[in-house]
Amino acid sequence: MKPGELVIYLDESGSADVFSSSGEDLLALGRTPNYLVIAALRCPDPNVVARCVASTIAWANTLPNRTRPPGMVTNLHAGKDDERVRLRFCQELAALPVKATAIVMDKRLLDPTRTWRNDRRAFYDEMAARLLCDSLHLHEQTRIIFSRKNHETRVDLNVMVRAVEAEWATFMARVGAPPPKTVTARHEMAAKNPGLQAVDYVAWSLFRAFERGDMTHYRILQPVIRHVVDVGRLTHYSSKHPMKNPP
Numbered sequence: 001m002k003p004g005e006l007v008i009y010l011d012e013s014g015s016a017d018v019f020s021s022s023g024e025d026l027l028a029l030g031r032t033p034n035y036l037v038i039a040a041l042r043c044p045d046p047n048v049v050a051r052c053v054a055s056t057i058a059w060a061n062t063l064p065n066r067t068r069p070p071g072m073v074t075n076l077h078a079g080k081d082d083e084r085v086r087l088r089f090c091q092e093l094a095a096l097p098v099k100a101t102a103i104v105m106d107k108r109l110l111d112p113t114r115t116w117r118n119d120r121r122a123f124y125d126e127m128a129a130r131l132l133c134d135s136l137h138l139h140e141q142t143r144i145i146f147s148r149k150n151h152e153t154r155v156d157l158n159v160m161v162r163a164v165e166a167e168w169a170t171f172m173a174r175v176g177a178p179p180p181k182t183v184t185a186r187h188e189m190a191a192k193n194p195g196l197q198a199v200d201y202v203a204w205s206l207f208r209a210f211e212r213g214d215m216t217h218y219r220i221l222q223p224v225i226r227h228v229v230d231v232g233r234l235t236h237y238s239s240k241h242p243m244k245n246p247p
Contacts, residue, residue: 001178006139007046009195010128011147012038013078013207016120018107027107035210038127039102039203042135046195048096053194056089075190076197078204078217090205090220093198100202100221102228103131104210106247109232125160129167130229136168140181147196148187161185213246 014033017026026032043049053076060066060073060082068082076089105127110116116123128146136142144164146157164185172179190196205217206228218225228237230247237243 001137002139004139005141005143007043007143008135009041009145009199011196011199011203013203016124018117033211034108035104035106035207037102037104037203037207038131039100039199039206040131041199041202042099043195049198050194052092052096053197056092060085078201086217089201090217093201094221094223098224100225101131102206103127104228104230106232125163128160129163132164133167133171136183137180142180142183144185145195146187147190157187209246
């Protein structure tokens with residue numbers, strides 16, 4: 001266990017939805033993405049990431065003929081940024097002393113007899129728990145910061161934390177590692193947190209690779225992507241064995 005604090009930022013790309021609130025099968029109708037990707041970015045020094053984000057924003061505001069997003073850039077958002085900004089930030093992020101991990105599920109492979117297909121909350125929370133459970137004992141203190149969506153509440157955060165705690169307890173019992181001093185979790189808005197803007201890029205890049213077969217940004221970020229678990233296909237990608245082609 002390392003001394004000091006580790007900050008883990010977590011965000012997703014794609015969707016946990018399979019059914020609508022009225023019971024429509026959105027997946028069968030082609031009205032929801034095939035994949036859910038959840039990414040985590042481990043940062044021993046969040047200030048390094050914050051400076052990288054600030055530098056990219058300053059550079060983006062000097063770009064000629066930029067229309068995405070319109071007006072001044074105040075924060076990064078992978079889905080909305082100019083492609084020149086995307087490429088630059090991926091290159092800058094790939095050079096930082098951070099580690100990214102991710103978990104991916106092709107919803108077309110969900111078992112209809114299990115809860116994930118019918119319970120989006122359980123699907124998301126249990127995926128996040130699997131992603132985080134082997135990271136919470138690496139430092140004496142760990143801070144988890146989840147990207148907060150407009151509809152989410154403190155109750156949603158507490159439910160997610162309980163899922164993480166359960167998965168973590170199972171992992172710790174299996175490996176017998178000593179527990180850290182403290183682990184905390186909170187929601188923050190991505191527009192106000194550079195670390196969440198950075199992990200948004202990781203999640204988006206992996207989603208593009210799986211959903212659309214676009215490996216461009218994933219390949220740039222490979223130096224910091226330590227492992228990616230493809231749950232549905234029981235496949236694991238790592239820095240030593242990266243994904244070479246889309247599934």
